[in-house]
Amino acid sequence: MDNAEAIQQHCTPLLKALMNNKNAAPFNCPVDYIKLGIPDYPKIIAQPMDFGTVEAKLNSGVYETVDDWVVDVRTVFGNARTFNPADHLVHKLAKLLEANFDKRLASLLEKVESKHNGGAGRKNDSSTESDWIKKAKTILKSTQEHPEA
Numbered sequence: 039m040d041n042a043e044a045i046q047q048h049c050t051p052l053l054k055a056l057m058n059n060k061n062a063a064p065f066n067c068p069v070d071y072i073k074l075g076i077p078d079y080p081k082i083i084a085q086p087m088d089f090g091t092v093e094a095k096l097n098s099g100v101y102e103t104v105d106d107w108v109v110d111v112r113t114v115f116g117n118a119r120t121f122n123p124a125d126h127l128v129h130k131l132a133k134l135l136e137a138n139f140d141k142r143l144a145s146l147l148e149k150v151e152s153k154h155n156g157g158a159g160r161k162n163d164s165s166t167e168s169d170w171i172k173k174a175k176t177i178l179k180s181t182q183e184h185p186e187a
Contacts, residue, residue: 042099048150049096049107052142056111057089059138061131065089065114082121087113104150111139144178147171 057066067090071079080086092110101107118132151171 041102044153045101045104045107046096046099048146048153049101049104050093052139052146053089053093053096053111055142056135056139057093059135061134062089064128064131065118065135069117076121079121083117085113085117087117089114104146108143112136115139140178144175147174147178 056062065088068086068088069076069079069083071077087110089111092107092114095101095110096107101110115132115136118128122129122132124130148171
């Protein structure tokens with residue numbers, strides 16, 4: 039299995055769970071700023087992203103690392119929070135979904151770590167990978183504990 043296939047195998051279940059969440063509808067397709075009457079959206083949001091686009095990129099093997107995929111998923115949440123004020127429903131839904139994502143991401147990272155460390159001929163990089171996973175978990179935990187998380 040090549041890297042793109044492994045990333046797809048690991049990340050697809052979590053992405054599907056996000057997309058099927060009852061709060062995900064506003065995030066599953068690109069923002070149609072013309073239809074929604076928000077012409078300033080492209081001026082405020084430099085890198086539009088949605089779960090449908092993430093799914094298409096995942097299925098076509100664009101992501102070279104799980105980190106690349108996580109960046110795009112987090113961009114969906116960040117865009118929603120940037121464009122919409124804190125009291126707006128879309129902003130609140132983005133925060134709820136991101137909290138759900140963060141909880142599930144920890145499990146995903148553990149699976150990726152165990153598959154990486156279980157592979158033959160990887161003993162030299164396993165400590166580096168393990169260190170990276172520990173750092174990622176620390177960052178994730180601090181993000182979850184942040185007052186605005």
